[in-house]
Amino acid sequence: MVQYIFTPWRDRQELLLSTALLFAAVLSDEIAATQSAGSSAYAVRAAYSAAFSRFVTGLLDGHQDKLRKQSMYSIAKVIGLPATFVELRHQATHEQLPSLAKLRPAAHRALDWIWDYYWKQLDQGGDVAESAQDPCKAAVLRYLREEDSQRRQAILGRELSKWTMDELMATIKDLQTTLPGNQAFLKCMKLKQELIGLEKAKLEAPVVPQEPQPTVLEAPVVEEEEPHEDDIGWSKYQGQWKPKPIGIIAVSRAMHIQSIPMWVGTSNNYAYLVVDDKSKDAVIIDPANPPEYVLPVRVAPVLKDATASGKINLTSIVNTHHHWDHAGGNKKLVRCPIRVSMEMKDLTHARQLEDLGNPKLKIIGGKNCEGVTQTPKHEEVFKVGDISVKAVHTPCHTQDSICYYMEDSTGKAVFTGDTLFISGCGRFFEGNAAEMHEALNKRLAALPEDTVVYPGHEYTKANVQFAISVLQSEPVKALQDFAENNKVTTGKFTIGDEKKHNVFMRLDDPVVQKATGATEPVEVMAQLREMKNSFNLFAEPMDGEKNGVLPTDDVKSALMCVLSLFSPNSLPTYFSIC
Structure with missing residues (x-):
């Protein structure tokens, strides 16, 4: 996850040109259809390809982080541009020209996307008419649309200062919900942060004006809850928050998450390596049982390579619960040297585990996890570099189940173990329906909507088969299509998505209640779990996963x-x- 400084209107000229070129290609296609010249088809393909390549390249280059080169696919995902557009652009520029069967619908979809992303955001009446109706809104829109950073700061100081903080926050909140597109939302959020920073600066001791320095300035930590913070999610952040000086772009600090699949085709476990890129501090989540996975080459080689090359400073093992397929590798990763099991017939990989031995490595998890040295309390916060980690206790699958909500300046993620899966939940091995309802629909559901979900297993395909039997909604159908075409779903969906396509988080849905024959949430949860248990016995591990x-x-x-x-x-x- 990488942070970008978004400016929704700076690509106005690029999108104007892209619209014109795409329309020209469409018109050329229409004209060629009435002609019989043999060269017309190739000329039309060339026109479509040139227009499409200019559209994708120009748009994504405009959002490229100057300090950290990112792939086009990464940027496209952040701004909501379909990955198929990037693929078609690559084919048009590096391979033979795509066929008209591909180019024609792609051009129309691109024009639709540009309409939603840009043109629909322009007000028909213009700023003059809007100023007469809502001058505060007009001023905020002028700020959002301005491409030049100096002129934006002038608007901030000259125009926005005319209104109170409450008026500005209400206007920005309204624009966040009405302006389409992820970029507009993020630009509004950035403006909120700047305004809050200014407000905090006023409350603190006056600072003597000085020349801006090339490094990020740090203000004293303010731990009290500030007004309007709940509008942008900052009230949920338990770590230290420091406002950034306006006009100085800070170097992005990224939280990198690497998923490590294990037992692919059987229990489909995931371990996760989370790294703070500034400090290189890292944790490994649910490293499982090394003798079981060392031959397929999973966690041990990944950690060995990363530590040996100096890419990470491994500080902790973090467990979501005590089951062997999540916490079974704790002692073997810490012990130095380890005993080589007879099962570890590949001595190269066995030595990789020996080299990882670190007696000082902390083991963070529930009280029953193997070799645990630290059990965080519910909602207790600790740090991994600049990443804030909050423990969210979710007893049910096991009584020591803990989910970990992580947040830094670039994004939010939650590691849910066997409590929450994509479109599913874990079995109630040590708990009951009331506990799972509390875990999913009160504790995890309270996390920010854009929190990305990283579960402990890849069960989505089986889960959505059950979900579609209960609820035939569009979100569930969309997830089913995604699962059919993608083997990996971890890190692809958010808490907000789960509220739409996970029947275990839709206990108030009349369709779900009708399917279960119950209306009380806990009873609906209990019935859903029983239905899932009998729906497909081998869709997920049974009690055997414990041993x-x-x-x-x-x-x-x-x-x-x-x-x-x-x-x-x-x-x-x-x-x-x-």
Whole structure:
């Protein structure tokens, strides 16, 4: 996750030109359709390709971070540009020209996207008419649309200072909900932060004016809750917040998250390496059991390479709960040297684990996690470099289940273990429906909507099959399409998305209530879990995940559901196969 300084209106000229070029290509196509010249088709393909390439390249280059080169796909994801546009641009510039069958619909989709992203944001009456109706709104819009940073600061000091903080915040909040596009929202948020910074500066001791320095200035920490902070989510941030001086662009500090898949095709676990790029401090989340995964080459080599090259300073192991497939690797990563298990037949990978031995490595997790040295309290906050980490206790799947909400200046993420999956939730091994309802719909649902979800398993395809049997809504259908075409869904959806396509977080939905035959939230949760348990016995691990094997009770239960007994006399023979 990387922070960009967004200026929604600075690409006005680029989008004007892109609109003209795309329309010209469409018109050329219409004209060529009435002609019989053999060269017309190629000329039209060239016109479409040139227009489309100019549109994508110009737009994304305008949002490129000057200090940290990013891929076009990364920038496109941030601003909401479809990845298919980037792919088509690559084909048009580096391969043979795409076919008209691809270019024609892509051009129309591009024009639709430009309309929503840019043209629809322009007010028909203009600033003059708008000023007569709402001069405060007109001034804020002029600030948002201004491309030059010095002129923006002039508007901030000359025009916006005419209104009270309450009036400005109300206007900005209204624009955040009415202006389409992710960039407009983020630009409004940045303006809010600047205004709050100015307000704080007024409350503090006067500062003697001095020349701006090339480094980021730090103001004294203000821990009291400030007015209007709840409008932009800052009230949920428990770490230190320092306003940045207006007019000085700070170097972005990124929270990097690397997912590490394990047991692909079976339990589909994820471990996660989270790194603060300034300090290089890092934590490994749920490193599982090394003897089980060392041969497929997973966590150990990743950590060894990163530490040996100086890319990270591994400070902690973090566990979401105590099950072996999440916390089973704790002692083996800390121990120095480790005993080489007979299962670790590949000695190269065994030595990689030995080299990672660090007795000082903290193990953060629930009280039952292997080798745990620190158990954070509910909503307790600790730091990984500049990343603020808040522990959110979610007992149910296990009583020591903890989710970790992480936030820095570039984004928000939550690591949910086996409590929340994409479009699903964990089994109630040590808890009940009331606890899972509290975990999902009160604690995790209270996180910011744009918090990206990183679950402990890749169960989405199976989960959405159940969800679609309960709720045939557009968000659920969209997730089903995504899961069918993408093997990896972790890090692709947010808490806001889960509230739309996760039936376990839609207990008040009349359709879900009708499917369960219940209306009280806890009862709806209980019924949904029972329905999911019987929907597909092997969609997710059963009790066997606790010990790394599938106990006979699970096998018997499964067989009793899928096979029928001919007579009671066959029962001993039936169970003997287990």
